[in-house]
């Protein structure tokens with residue numbers, strides 16, 4: 001019974017090395033379609049297959065709006081001209097925009113970031129990925145990131161879900177209850193663009209319609225590493241380049 | 257006639273005039289009479305007892321004396337002066353408050369029925385501590401019982417109120433009988449003056465002393481609210497009109513304690529440890545039970561009533577500890593314990609009267625006292641809330657308010673049992689100390705609940721939302737008592753010597769010597785202390801304030817032997833000054849340094865982002881005290897009736913109704929058995945009343961035969 005110390009020591013650190021080193025374990029990211037050069041006719045066909053209009057035809061081929069992609073794989077499966085596939089996971093983006101927006105929180109927060117998670121109409125997928133952040137493998141405590149149940153202690157509002165009508169008021173209240181400086185991280189394609197739902201009678205289209213979003217984490221759902229990337233960005237800790245190497249090919253068999 | 261005599265006559269004349277005037281004056285004038293004459297009489301009482309208490313002015317009068325039958329004497333010593341002074345402190349604001357709150361009865365009740373007994377009771381309260389012989393004492397005691405009965409049953413709207421008053425009268429009468437028996441045993445067929453009884457007490461054997469002690473303790477314990485004879489108290493306090501409860505808690509309760517102190521402490525020589533231990537144990541038990549029931553109450557008045565029981569318990573425990581110390585030859589430790597007990601008594605009268613005033617004000621403005629229907633009153637009744645807060649802080653024994661010093665001293669006293677020889681006694685002290693410490697902790701819970709749930713948060717009813725602020729007749733008495741709470745908390749070094757002198761007949765040592773070392777250089781006793789000791793304390797700042805005030809110092813300190821020169825030490829005055837300074841510094845730093853560089857934004861309270869926070873969603877008093885209820889479930893033994901309605905097929909419950917009833921521990925173990933056996937006996941008699949005529953004839957015949965046989969053969 002009391003061997004857990006020795007056993008623990010013998011087991012060693014099993015958590016991911018990200019962001020210090022690249023994540024190489026297989027299956028940690030589903031990947032994301034990448035911009036591909038295709039002949040115009042092909043490009044038009046591929047773009048038409050995309051259900052959320054994430055693919056756009058450009059003179060060189062197709063471009064991907066990551067914010068809208070829902071990983072349906074229609075653009076790679078059962079098609080003559082599959083798009084290129086990016087197997088990484090550092091998809092999060094710090095938005096540049098107005099003065100406040102898109103800036104990270106600054107040094108004081110870089111190793112102590114308190115996060116309030118709000119489910120604004122999520123199907124459970126993104127929330128499930130967010131939950132993984134606390135498990136022993138992703139273990140975000142090692143980075144100084146903590147979940148908090150009250151906005152009074154929160155620095156970051158992490159929103160998942162398409163922002164339904166009923167969640168507008170609670171979300172605004174939660175944001176207003178947070179002390180400044182505060183940042184908003186939108187996680188998942190629903191939170192970013194309400195990809196397949198909006199605009200409709202039940203949601204207006206993304207968290208950005210209500211709150212100033214600072215970091216966007218695309219993906220449907222984004223894998224934990226992508227969310228971690230977003231949090232690192234908002235904390236002002238840009239992971240060094242070259243760490244975004246999820247082992248290529250690990251997922252390639254799934255694509256066909 | 258001496259000046260003191262003239263003052264006493266003035267008090268009695270004012271009371272008489274008040275009673276007479278309210279008999280004849282117009283209906284609308286009567287409240288004003290209670291206010292003016294009552295407070296004038298209270299001022300005269302303060303003057304009278306103050307000169308006895310502070311200056312030691314003597315007063316002794318033999319009213320009449322029939323040789324070999326009865327002598328009626330009145331006499332004032334410092335002990336009775338202390339109790340009179342406290343009565344005055346409560347009756348002065350009490351009369352003003354009564355005058356104001358009687359207004360709501362105009363047209364519904366006869367105001368005469370209040371003011372005439374009120375003045376009569378006033379005079380009785382003045383005379384009881386003065387009477388120095390058993391006959392007049394008992395007569396006055398009886399009068400007090402009847403008059404309090406009349407006043408408690410004044411509002412007789414519901415059957416419960418009348419019943420509560422009856423119960424009080426009945427238990428009070430039983431107590432009087434016990435007291436009378438105690439006096440008879442003590443007098444030992446000698447004269448009934450206290451002086452003579454004291455002499456008789458010295459010659460009494462151990463059994464006689466035990467008998468007198470137990471009779472007096474139980475008999476006076478009725479009025480003092482001690483276990484097991486206090487079941488009447490919460491009911492009577494709740495039934496009594498708001499204008500009268502403060503007097504009940506601040507004056508008549510004290511007289512019960514006065515009786516115990518007078519008889520068990522002074523008339524009986526303190527030579528046995530046993531009685532002291534009994535008082536200590538009963539006091540601790542009373543305190544613990546009182547606060548447990550107080551914490552779980554949701555009626556504010558009932559809560560305060562139970563807390564009065566708690567306080568009476570603490571006082572009695574302190575007194576018991578004092579008796580033990582005195583009996584085992586530690587006069588100076590005894591004086592500390594008695595000073596603590598009397599201090600607690602003074603404090604309790606002041607803050608309990610204050611709290612009852614605030615609850616009276618709340619009741620008259622919101623028309624409910626149920627904590628679960630109040631809430632948010634601080635917005636509509638800011639002054640009342642402030643004064644309640646002062647009272648709550650005092651009663652929860654938080655410095656720098658009244659209540660802290662006395663409870664702290666009481667607990668310290670119990671720790672002093674290390675000085676006592678017997679291990680058994682030490683164990684009792686330790687157990688009682690633990691009980692009292694638990695009591696102190698629960699008292700904080702109880703009054704956090706009372707204040708936070710009653711006055712903070714959201715209003716839980718329409719009435720509470722639209723309550724009108726308290727009127728001036730309520731504000732003035734409350735403000736006066738709140739200031740007094742602060743003063744009593746800040747100046748223990750001035751209060752303790754006075755209390756010590758009052759208890760001197762029992763301990764034969766003043767408490768000042770043991771507790772208030774003369775740190776101020778201007779004091780003539782300054783030289784008493786070893787110079788090195790004084791220098792050490794001056795280095796800590798014990799001479800601060802020397803220029804500002806006379807007296808011995810501002811530090812309460814008990815000196816021990818060589819091994820531990822300071823047993824305990826504390827100064828609420830310095831503590832309060834430091835506290836104020838720290839608050840000020842924090843405020844200044846915040847305002848000038850922090851807030852200047854930051855924008856302050858005010859947003860609504862965070863309530864989990866629900867659309868609208870409803871009062872029903874907030875924490876209630878019942879919810880707050882539920883942990884206590886659950887932990888002590890075995891003691892409360894609630895009766896729970898659960899009623900469920902099920903849908904067809906008995907698969908799902910459609911509704912559950914749960915009724916929780918509570919029967920007080922003492923009701924279960926004392927009142928109910930007595931009531932049941934009385935009912936059983938009277939039922940037996942009842943059956944005899946309605947029997948068959950032939951059977952009666954048979955009884956007669958049998959009795960006749962038995963009588964004849966007995967007569968024949970004896």
Ligand code: SF4
Nearest residue numbers: 050069070072073075
């Ligand atoms: S995976 Fe589906 S949603 Fe994403 S770009 Fe391809 S077709 Fe569009």
